[in-house]
Amino acid sequence: MSLYILKRLLILIPTLLGVMTLSFIITQFVPGGPVDHVLATIDSENGRGGNGDGIATGSSFNYSARNGITPKQIDQLTNLYGFDKPLHERFFSTIKNLLTFNLGESYYQHQSVGSLIKEKLGVSIALGTWTFLLTYLVSVPLGIAKAIRAGSRFDTISSLIVLIGYAMPGFILGVCLIVLFGGGSFWDIFPLRGLTSDNWDELSFTQKILDYLWHVTLPVVSSAISLFAIKTLLTKNMFLDEISKNYVLTAKAKGLSHRRILWKHVFRNTLLPLITGFPATFIGAFFTGSLLIETLFSLDGLGLLSFESVNNRDYPVVLGSLYLFTLIGLLLKLLGDIAYVLADPRIKYSAQFN
Secondary structure (H helix, E strand, O other): OOOHHHHHHOOOOHHHHHHHHHHHHHHOOOEEEEEEHHHHHHHHHHOOOOOOOEEEOOOOOOOOOOOOOOHHHHHHHHHHHHOOOOOOHHHHHHHHHHHOOOOOOOOOOOEEEHHHHHHHHHHHHHHHHOOOOOOOHHHHHHHHHHHHHOOOHHHHHHHHHHHHHHHHHHHHHHHHHHHHHHHOOOOOOOOOOOOOOHHHHHOOOHHHHHHHHHHHHHHHHHHHHHHHHHHHHHHHHHHHHEEEEHHHHHHHOOOOOHHHHHHHHHHHHHHHHHHOOOHHHHHHHHOOOOOHHHHOOOOOOHHHHHHHHHHHOOOHHHHHHHHHHHHHHHHHHHHHHHHHHHHOOOOOOOOOOO
């Protein structure tokens, strides 16, 4: 196991390098770099709507008699953002900084990328963690109950409900929840802004917990609803598949109780695919749809930060956040494989990579 983990960690490095190389190339050659973005903003503020005579490329701006902007000012902007250096020099400098966790400084927010991500991370961690936990705490028991009662009215009705939830995008459900419970046309029960109340510091410990759960309920339900159907039906189908296998018939022939067979044998084998799905589910809960959910419920998290960074061509934030997300995803995938082995000792990785 230790050798397998070491080899996986070594493979992680070229994987990160490949992702960051591709990301760097895209950011350098996508039309409209940060220099052009600043110049377009200046034109817009001057009432010209960005219709000057400048011609932009991904990493440079070719001056051509843009009114009100001198070539010297464009050179200063180019030097400020580092585009005066050769492409290969910028590439190696960027990769070196990322590998040493020097994520750089935002072009527009005058903060380090690390401090920006740290500032926004709380919202995304709250949404992702609660969505992940709620998905498994609801879907796994529900899937097992559906498998045990397969074909019953409960199975049919619950399948219909989870499939409707799966078909409904999270932000659409969020809008419905706001209308129903957020002071829309019906009940004013849940708040629509932030994760805590304005008087958070004045609350007792118990009140802080209740206040936090009060704020997080609607966004978490909106984020988790599409994951419920996938995990519920997956759990049900795997449980039914395990029940039909020969070892279950053998256990019954030996006189083992139905409850013991289900929970000691079937449930353990059913857990294996669910464990391997932990990383994908967590990453999905952490990032998928976070922009729309954060915007809908006025939450300032990583989804909104990433969206604004792409729009503003804030390359240090784009590359820094993508680097961290990729690293987290790869490490979670490794943890998922380790958990798979712990759940099923029959699996051996000694033959891997030989």
